[in-house]
Amino acid sequence: MGSGNSIGILVDTNILLYVYDGLDPFWKIIDYFDYKPNFYVHKVTIMELNKLLEKYSGSILMQKKIRLALGYLEVNSQNWKEISQPEGNYQVDDILLDTASLYNLAIFTNDKNLKRKALSKGLKIIFLKGKGKIIKSYFPI
Structure with a gap:
């Protein structure tokens, strides 16, 4: 996942x-x-x-x-793969960080805390600027 000529995006x-x-x-x-x-979308x-629907x-x-987000995933199911490992009894962000690290994936997020944690671990991130109009990325060497 995420190797070769194509990048993997979580x-x-x-x-x-x-x-x-x-x-x-x-x-x-x-x-x-x-x-x-x-x-990739983690389980x-x-x-x-x-x-969040309940909350x-x-x-x-x-x-x-x-509901639109869930519908989007369903309609576009051919464009992504589900990952279920690693998983655990800890926070979603930590699971995403571990997954990105394990499979060498870039995390596509606008969550400031998740971006900060990913950067501190040397992980690749992709995020939106300008109300979603511009994509920015950071791929540490």
């Missing part, structure tokens, strides 16, 4: 929520790299979206965002 929950704002995360990345990288990311049961807007 998609974080918050990126998927941008679908509500009209952003297509997979195509945004394809346009940025000028080729289709390998996309805990899908679980987190489902937990925001009183918010129609958040419910719409979350």
Whole structure:
């Protein structure tokens, strides 16, 4: 995963929520790299979206965002692979960091804490700037 001519990209929950704002995360990345990288979504990311549905049961807007994100994954299921390892009884961010490290994947996130932790571990990150209009990346040597 993530080796050879193509980079592997692990998609974080918050990126998927941008679908509500009209952003297509997979195509945004394809346009940025000028080729289709390998996309991965961790099982805990899908679980987190489902937990958010319960958490925001009183918010129609958040419910719409979350349902659109889940629908986006379903409609685009041919464009990504699910990862379920490593997994554990710890936070989603830690699982994503471990997964990115284990499989040499770039993390696609706009979560400031996750970006900071990833950079401190020397991991690759991809993020959005300017309300999702511009892709930025950091690939440490």
